[in-house]
Amino acid sequence: MSGMEIGLVGLGKMGGNMRERLREKGHTVVGYDRNAEVTDVASLKELVDQLPAPRVVWVMVPAGDITRMVIGELAELLQEDDVIVDGGNSRWTDDQNHAEWLQHKGIGFVDCGVSGGVWGKENGYALMCGGDAEHVAKVQPAFDALKPEGEFGFVHAGKVGAGHFAKMVHNGIEYGIMQSYAEGYELLEATDIVDNVTDVFRSWREGTVIRSWLLDLLVNALEQDGEHLEAIKGYADDSGEGRWTVEAAIDNAVPMPAIAAALFARFASRQDDSPAMKAIAAMRNQFGGHAVQPESSKARPDTEAP
CATH class of the missing domain: 1.10.1040.10 (N-(1-d-carboxylethyl)-l-norvaline Dehydrogenase; domain 2)
Incomplete structure (x- = not known):
């Protein structure tokens, strides 16, 4: 496996372990995180500057506004033919919006659902990606390093959004x-x-x-x-x-x-103290004369009444 250089944004429980697995497999990883104790660089700009073109930057931050913000910042720093990978738990409809927006800048986009949790560093991660084949190919060495050993664990599920939909x-x-x-x-x-x-x-x-x-x-x-x-x-x-x-x-x-x-x-x-269960208890009491159990009661419900 030939080594690649890749940027990784977000070095939490998942991202930090992914960085280590990629490095163990012979790849060069430039990681960025707001936590100064784990980051390799001080800013996204520094991360981009350290990567050779065409660049691949993998984003592993919480889905939603934070992911959108990071992708937005990267879009202003990256160049044509670079690729962004969203490996968080983003909604698949967000992927389509990101891909369309980045396409106007000539930047590729791949969405990737990642499963494996904290055990992934040792066992490998199950990876489900979506995007154009040419963009997926640029990330393939990283996919091969992160997936489990053996035949399974990675799938190019389809077009943009398919990876996160599958996840x-x-x-x-x-x-x-x-x-x-x-x-x-x-x-x-x-x-x-x-x-x-x-x-x-x-x-x-x-x-x-x-x-x-x-x-x-x-x-x-x-x-x-x-x-x-x-x-x-x-x-x-x-x-x-x-x-x-x-x-x-x-x-x-x-x-x-x-x-x-x-x-x-x-x-x-x-x-x-479930309001719905309170309502059920109240109705049972009304139609069947069942005693309402006090909150501290551990008695089992009777089996004869609904």
């Missing part, structure tokens, strides 16, 4: 799988039939049809934080991609009940 659907599927594991965990915990929930999940890691890396991570958490996960607060944020997946499903009339339910379950996790 969006990937994250939506992730929501559904995580929710299924979580519900299974809660049911196993709720009974006195199973003696060791962690051992059950651990046994599923080999030979079963539901084995996965997410299952491995859940077992790691149970081993590190205790079977009852006492130290972890029952709150789950969402990055936005789960919402975008459900919105895209609505736009295309695609039924997506499992992923939609997983998204709404994350919203429910943010309610210490």
Whole structure:
């Protein structure tokens, strides 16, 4: 693999590890971050000045306004035939706007969904990119270095936006799988039939049809934080991609009940005392005379009434 020189903007948990993996694979990386402790250069201009033309600059910053701002600044510094890669979790519709705007300046644009988290430095990253073939080709040495060893882990999914659209659907599927594991965990915990929930999940890691890396991570958490996960607060944020997946499903009339339910379950996790559940309890009391449980009650709901 011939070495390339590449700029990398954003050296957080993902970007910092990507810089190290690229360097380990023989590439020269000029990294920029606002954090003076990790940056290689003092400004975006200095980053661009240190790269030979045609340049490739990979952006790994939070999606939305920050990404738009960085791409806007780079557009004023880069030249014709240079390429910008957006490797954050941007919405695919933003990609189309960026590509069209940069095209007027002769600058190429590639969107790339990146999966792998903090484990990517060692295991490699799954990469889903979109853009013109000529622009993707300029970034290909970096893709080859970042992807896992072996045949799979990289795909040129299609035109601009296809990479982030594929990553969006990937994250939506992730929501559904995580929710299924979580519900299974809660049911196993709720009974006195199973003696060791962690051992059950651990046994599923080999030979079963539901084995996965997410299952491995859940077992790691149970081993590190205790079977009852006492130290972890029952709150789950969402990055936005789960919402975008459900919105895209609505736009295309695609039924997506499992992923939609997983998204709404994350919203429910943010309610210490759910107003909807209060309303249900109140209605049950009205039509069935069921006693309203006090907030501190741990009693299980009866199984005879809806």
